[in-house]
Amino acid sequence: xxxxxxxxxxxxxxxxxxxxxxxxxxxxxxxxxxxxxxxxxxxxxxxxxxxxxxxxxxxxxxxxxxxxxxxxxxxxxxxxxxxxxxxxxxxxxxxxxxxxxxxxxxxxxxxxxxxxxxxxxxxxxxxxxxxxxxxxxxxxxxxxxxxxxxxxxxxxxxxxxxxxxxxxxxxxxxxxxxxxxxxxxxxxxxxxxxxxxxxxxxxxxxxxxxxxxxxxxxxxxxxxxxxxxxxxxxxxxxxxxxxxxxxxxxxxxxxxxxxxxxxxxxxxxxxxxxxxxxxxxxxxxxxxxxxxxxxxxxxx
Amino acid sequence: xxxxxxxxxxxxxxxxxxxxxxxxxxxxxxxxxxxxxxxxxxxxxxxxxxxxxxxxxxxxxxxxxxxxxxxxxxxxxxxxxxxxxxxxxxxxxxxxxxxxxxxxxxxxxxxxxxxxxxxxxxxxxxxxxxxxxxxxxxxxxxxxxxxxxxxxxxxxxxxxxxxxxxxxxxxxxxxxxxxxxxxxxxxxxxxxxxxxxxxxxxxxxxxxxxxxxxxxxxxxxxxxxxxxxxxxxxxxxxxxxxxxxxxxxxxxxxxxxxxxxxxxxxxxxxxxxxxxxxxxxxxxxxxxxxxxxxxxxxxxxxxxxxxxxxxxxxxxxxxxxxxxxxxxxxxxxxxxxxxxxxxxxxxxxxxxxxxxxxxxxxxxxxxxxxxxxxxxxxxxxxxxxxxxxxxxxxxxxxxxxxxxxxxxxxxxxxxxxxxxxxxxxxxxxxxxxxxxxxxxxxxxxxxxxxxxxxxxxxxxxxxxxxxxxxxxxxxxxxxxxxxxxxxxxxxxxxxxxxxxxxxxxxxxxxxx
Numbered sequence: 005x006x007x008x009x010x011x012x013x014x015x016x017x018x019x020x021x022x023x024x025x026x027x028x029x030x031x032x033x034x035x036x037x038x039x040x041x042x043x044x045x046x047x048x049x050x051x052x053x054x055x056x057x058x059x060x061x062x063x064x065x066x067x068x069x070x071x072x073x074x075x076x077x078x079x080x081x082x083x084x085x086x087x088x089x090x091x092x093x094x095x096x097x098x099x100x101x102x103x104x105x106x107x108x109x110x111x112x113x114x115x116x117x118x119x120x121x122x123x124x125x126x127x128x129x130x131x132x133x134x135x136x137x138x139x140x141x142x143x144x145x146x147x148x149x150x151x152x153x154x155x156x157x158x159x160x161x162x163x164x165x166x167x168x169x170x171x172x173x174x175x176x177x178x179x180x181x182x183x184x185x186x187x188x189x190x191x192x193x194x195x196x197x198x199x200x201x202x203x204x205x206x207x208x209x210x211x212x213x214x215x216x217x218x219x220x221x222x223x224x225x226x227x228x229x230x231x232x233x234x235x236x237x238x239x240x241x242x243x244x245x246x247x248x249x250x251x252x253x254x255x256x257x258x259x260x261x262x263x264x265x266x267x268x269x270x271x272x273x274x275x276x277x278x279x280x281x282x283x284x285x286x287x288x289x290x291x292x293x294x295x296x297x298x299x300x301x302x303x304x
Numbered sequence: 305x306x307x308x309x310x311x312x313x314x315x316x317x318x319x320x321x322x323x324x325x326x327x328x329x330x331x332x333x334x335x336x337x338x339x340x341x342x343x344x345x346x347x348x349x350x351x352x353x354x355x356x357x358x359x360x361x362x363x364x365x366x367x368x369x370x371x372x373x374x375x376x377x378x379x380x381x382x383x384x385x386x387x388x389x390x391x392x393x394x395x396x397x398x399x400x401x402x403x404x405x406x407x408x409x410x411x412x413x414x415x416x417x418x419x420x421x422x423x424x425x426x427x428x429x430x431x432x433x434x435x436x437x438x439x440x441x442x443x444x445x446x447x448x449x450x451x452x453x454x455x456x457x458x459x460x461x462x463x464x465x466x467x468x469x470x471x472x473x474x475x476x477x478x479x480x481x482x483x484x485x486x487x488x489x490x491x492x493x494x495x496x497x498x499x500x501x502x503x504x505x506x507x508x509x510x511x512x513x514x515x516x517x518x519x520x521x522x523x524x525x526x527x528x529x530x531x532x533x534x535x536x537x538x539x540x541x542x543x544x545x546x547x548x549x550x551x552x553x554x555x556x557x558x559x560x561x562x563x564x565x566x567x568x569x570x571x572x573x574x575x576x577x578x579x580x581x582x583x584x585x586x587x588x589x590x591x592x593x594x595x596x597x598x599x600x601x602x603x604x605x606x607x608x609x610x611x612x613x614x615x616x617x618x619x620x621x622x623x624x625x626x627x628x629x630x631x632x633x634x635x636x637x638x639x640x641x642x643x644x645x646x647x648x649x650x651x652x653x654x655x656x657x658x659x660x661x662x663x664x665x666x667x668x669x670x671x672x673x674x675x676x677x678x679x680x681x682x683x684x685x686x687x688x689x690x691x692x693x694x695x696x697x698x699x700x701x702x703x704x705x706x707x708x709x710x711x712x713x714x715x716x717x718x719x720x721x722x723x724x725x726x727x728x729x730x731x732x733x734x735x736x737x738x739x740x741x742x743x744x745x746x747x748x749x750x751x752x753x754x755x756x757x758x759x760x761x762x763x764x765x766x767x768x769x770x771x772x773x774x775x776x777x778x779x780x781x782x783x784x785x786x787x788x789x790x791x792x793x794x795x796x797x798x799x800x801x802x803x804x805x806x807x808x809x810x811x812x813x814x815x816x
Contacts, residue, residue, distance in 0.1 A: 058669055061660070087670045119671055197665060262662075264695035266502040276504040277786070281801040288764045296653065297525075297660020298505065298695040 013112055013139070014039040026050070027157045030183060034136035034154065038112060041132040045080065045105055045158065051219065052082045052159035052180070054152075054173040055089025055166040056198050061295055063166035063198060066190050067092045070163065073216030075102035077225050082107065082159050084151065085124065085133075086172070087117050089165050094123055097131070104131040107155045109148040111141035134158075152176040153183070160223065161186030163213070167201030174201040177210065186222060188213045247289070254282050255291055255302065262299035307394035310408045311387035312432065313379055314424045314558065316592070316639035319431035321408070323373040324384060326391035331367040339372030342380040342591075351382075351413045352389045359417040359464045364396040378637065380591055383422040386411030386441070389464060390471075401471040407439035407459060408432060410446070417464040421445030426557035429453045430550065439479070441467070448566030449557055451482050452546060458482075486546045486567075494535035494573065498711040502697045503529055509692040509806050511715050514540045515722035516740035516785030519625065519647040519687060521610070523808055524694030525664075526657045530650035534606040537648055538573050539712040542720045544602065552602040555594050555642065572603030574645075578612035585617045586624075592632045592639035597624050600645035610649040611679035618684055621647070625687045628742075647688065651680075661696045677809075689741060689778045691808035722788040740785045745777065752780040757797035765804050775810040779803045 016023055016037045022044040027033045051074055055063060071081060071093045081097045083090040085106040097104035106127050108116075112135060115121045127133055136154065137147065152175050156162050162180040164187065167173035177187045187210040192199025206212050213219055220226045247255065257263070257271050265283075269276055283300060286292045293303045309324045335349050356363050370388055372379050387409035393399050410428065412420040425446035432438040433455035440458055442450065447460040457479035461467050497507060506522060510533055513520040522530045544552075553567045562568075576585060576596040587595030597605055607613060624630045628644035653659040654668040655676045668676075685691075723739065729751065730737050737743055743751065754762070762779065765771040780795070782803040787795045 058667070060665070117671060119674060264697060265505045266695065266697055269504045276508045277802055278798075280505065280508070280805040281798040284765070284801040284804055285761070288761070288768045290768065294769075295660065296693075297662070298693040299660065299662075 012040060014043055016043075024158055026159070027154065030153065030157050032153060033157070036136065038135050038138070039132065040112065040128045041130070042103065043132060045132055048160065049078060049223065049225075050080045050082050050105070050159045052155045052162035052176065052185075053089070053093035054083055054155065054162060054164055054176045056168055056171055056173060056201075057086050057088035057090075058168075058198065059088040059092065059166055060196065060198055062192065062196075063089060063190075064092050067165045068096050070165070070190070070213075070216050070219075071096040072100055074219065075100040077216070077220050078102075079220075079225075080105060082155050084109070084148075084155055084172070084176075085120055085127070086148075087119060089173070091120055091123060094127060094131070098123075098126055105158065106131065106133050107151050107158070108133060108135040108137070109151040110143040111135060111137045111139045113139045113141070114143055116143035148172060149175050153179045156180035156183055156185050159185060161188055161219065163188040163190070163219065164202055164205060164210070165190045166192060166196075166198045167205070168198050169200045171201050174205065177205050181210075187211065188219055190214075247286075247291070251282055251286055251289075251291075254279070254286060258292055258300060258302045260301050262295050262297075262301040264297070264299055268300070305395045305397065307391045309387045309391045309394070310406075311384050311410060312408050312428055313377075313381060313383060314427055314431075315377075315637070317427050317431070317554065317558075317641060319428045320377060322377070322379065322384070323371075324387040324391050324409075325371040325373060326388070326395040327369045327371070328364055328392075328395045329367040329369070333365045333367065335368045335370075337370045337372070339370075339375045340378045341372060342378060344381055345372070345379050345384060348382065348385050348388055348413075351385055351415060352392065354415040355385070355389055355413040355417040355464055356392065358415060359468070361393060361398045362396075364392065364398075366396070368392065381423065382412035382420075383410045383424075385413040386419060386443075386461075386464070386467070389413060390467060393468065399468050399472060402474050403471065403477065405439055405441075405459070405477050406437075407441045407457070409441045411441070411443045411461070413464065419443040419445075419461050419463060419467075423560040424554075424558045425450050426453070426550065427554040429456050429458075430554060432456055447480060449553060449562055451480070452486050452550060452567060486549070494538070495532050496539060496712045497536050497715055498709045500529050500532050500536065501709065503533065503694055505805070506533055506692050506694050507710075507715075509690050510537060511540065511719060512782060512785050512789065512806070513537070513646070513648070513690050514542075514715075514719045515789050516689075516726070516781065517646055518689035518741040518782060518785065520649070521685075521688045521691045521808070522648070522650045522694060523653050523691065524650075525652065525659075525661050525696045528694040528696055530694065531606075531608060534575070534604075534608070534648045534650060535573070536712060537604050537606075537646070538571050540716045540719050541571055541604070541646075542716070542723050544571055548602045551642065555598045555601050559594050559599060561599070572600050573606065574600040574603070575606040575608060578607070578609045580613070580617065582614060582617040582620055585613075586620050586630055586632070587639075587641055588632045588634065590634065592634055592637055592641075594641045595630070597621070597630060597643040597645060598641040601642045603645055605645045605647050607647065607649040610651040611676055615679065615681075618679075619681065622683055622687065625684075649688065652676075653693065658696075660693075663696075685809055686774070686778075689782050690806045691810075692806050693808050718789055721791070722785065725788045725791060740781050740788070743781060748777060748780060752784045752795065754780065754783070754795045754800060755797065758783065758795050758800040761797045761800050762804075769804075771804065771807070772810045775807050779807065782806060 025047045067089045075097050080103045082105040083093045094104045115124050156179040164173050180187050189202045189205045189210045306327045311322045312319045421443045426449045429450045438456045444460040444462045549567050574596050585596050624643040630643040632639045654673045656667045658664040659666040783795045783799040786799040
């Protein structure tokens with residue numbers, strides 16, 4: 005258990021005026037909410053972003069990209085602080101300087117999963133942590149599906165990025181549908197077991213999205229200027245930096261489909277030591293990405 | 305009547321002279337042995353008695369007392385048999401030697417009187433050769449391994465009878481003729497680099513590791529060729545000289561793994577299984593004996609499935625990796641063995657092995673991956689300069705048969721050239737160091753300065769790629785080696801950039 009004082013925890017009941025409007029509509033709304041961080045949350049422009057805990061590199065990339073674009077258009081993200089897609093959505097939001105809301109499935113006396121402990125304190129400082137469970141409630145698998153109704157209830161819509169068969173993300177999507185919220189789904193590969201849930205949701209009528217714009221359009225936010233100024237790592241402005249001809253040649257060989265160094269050796273006909281050097285320089289210039297498995301792809 | 309003969313035994317790698325004194329006295333026939341002999345030395349009684357009788361002599365019916373001096377040194381092994389037998393023959397006046405060379409007697413006796421090879425003859429001979437005028441009477445079976453040690457006269461024997469004849473013959477002593485010249489054996493790798501398709505980056509890392517004697521960690525899915533790459537490493541290491549060959553062989557001599565083959569033909573390549581005990585890896589035991597890391601001295605130690613090794617075994621590797629020796633402390637003795645090896649280790653990227661695999665799905669959660677990687681401690685990783693990830697490739701689709709692949713021989717030429725550059729640079733410094741991997745922090749600041757461009761790219765990598773700053777020293781050393789391979793005296797930005805590519809664990813994306 006946490007030894008942290010209970011003092012900075014706010015208690016909000018449904019009788020209070022600042023009880024979230026989205027939750028008030030629900031039949032099975034939680035009577036009491038415990039809150040840490042920024043409060044109250046806005047009524048509009050909240051988007052739930054959920055997905056599998058065992059995310060693939062594709063899933064993480066999709067989550068990062070969509071979250072970034074949504075946050076830059078001043079959307080507030082809501083998720084469940086699980087590992088995988090959830091953590092990715094929270095972290096990306098914080099990195100972009102946005103507001104993220106995490107709904108926990110246990111009391112504030114615990115931090116679960118352990119690897120998200122740093123994220124936990126960051127959200128407490130710059131975003132909002134919400135739970136319906138009392139301080140000493142342990143993390144228990146039976147409680148996690150229940151908190152999903154709060155994620156969808158708070159949000160105007162829920163974006164599902166990678167969900168396996170019978171996953172928690174599908175449960176959230178189902179709650180969302182029942183509560184009359186929009187369900188957006190990022191499609192995946194037909195070979196990936198992590199996209200089975202997503203594809204079933206699409207078949208059942210969820211909206212397939214490929215970019216943040218499609219979500220923003222739904223809420224009439226398209227074309228609006230990014231409201232949050234995005235702090236870019238200052239010294240290297242990615243696009244502005246010129247590429248040498250050699251670097252340009254390698255960029256031309258790469259696409260968003262990752263290639264291994266061996267394939268690049270084959271395609272470019274260059275020795276690997278030279279290639280290694282060019283790849284690092286491109287990575288520093290922010291033009292390409294290094295991925296698990298010694299693979300490289302362009303950064304979009 | 306009394307006789308005194310000299311023998312010797314090993315304490316760690318050092319020879320300790322042992323006086324074998326035999327005294328015959330009147331009284332009921334007994335045979336007692338004093339001077340802290342262990343079980344194997346006490347058994348010498350039965351062997352010596354049988355060997356003397358079977359050589360055609362009478363065993364004296366007297367009170368026989370054998371004293372092994374100094375009395376406080378524990379003696380073990382069968383190497384005193386020959387000295388004891390000769391001492392008894394002398395004391396009982398069964399033989400009347402015409403000549404008496406001052407030599408140290410080594411040898412185990414068989415019951416029929418023939419002389420068996422003993423363990424540790426090479427380190428004994430090398431240690432004794434440091435004293436002037438040393439001579440060694442030893443089993444014929446040990447001659448091969450010892451014959452390249454200069455500064456010591458050798459008298460090899462096959463049988464106790466031969467020893468007696470030699471002592472009773474006349475004329476000057478003629479030590480055994482040596483095998484003429486030592487020649488470096490041809491390069492030998494279990495695998496030639498040309499046999500491995502693809503994995504250009506890992507091959508390049510292997511070359512850099514060999515050139516600077518850096519330790520190397522290969523990270524890749526099953527079937528990416530980690531073991532093959534490791535087996536190719538001995539084939540690209542520089543040809544070894546007599547000194548190195550003797551250094552390596554003497555450890556094997558103590559461990560008794562030579563089987564009369566003379567010097568080791570190639571650099572040792574040891575690949576203990578991950579179930580190896582800490583003692584098996586480090587050496588030790590009740591009476592200390594060398595472990596796998598010492599058997600890999602001057603060669604290669606390959607640890608496959610690194611995270612599966614026992615945690616304490618991996619932790620114990622730290623001292624040898626730093627100092628090139630391993631110290632073993634036991635109740636019954638202390639020993640220091642050499643353990644100057646190149647470490648090459650391999651591991652999967654995650655417990656299931658398919659993280660980053662283009663076709664197969666990884667089933668591991670972030671926590672499991674972190675736990676798996678966490679089994680290798682930071683201090684151990686700090687001693688591994690090169691960490692390379694291997695992509696999973698569909699080799700048949702990718703590479704046609706005609707593709708030109710470099711063979712081990714041509715890589716080895718570059719490696720040797722880079723080693724010469726390093727030796728020339730470090731010789732004036734007169735330190736222990738002869739390669740880039742083992743520079744001290746002070747030497748590194750002196751020899752591994754980067755150009756301003758090199759510093760800039762290092763700084764940019766920290767800012768942009770989240771490179772951890774504690775990798776700096778490693779990167780400098782590796783960049784130094786890359787520059788040496790090009791025979792470039794300065795370390796340019798391109799060398800630094802390449803070196804950063806071989807720091808897998810310092811540039812991990814955050815786990816979700």
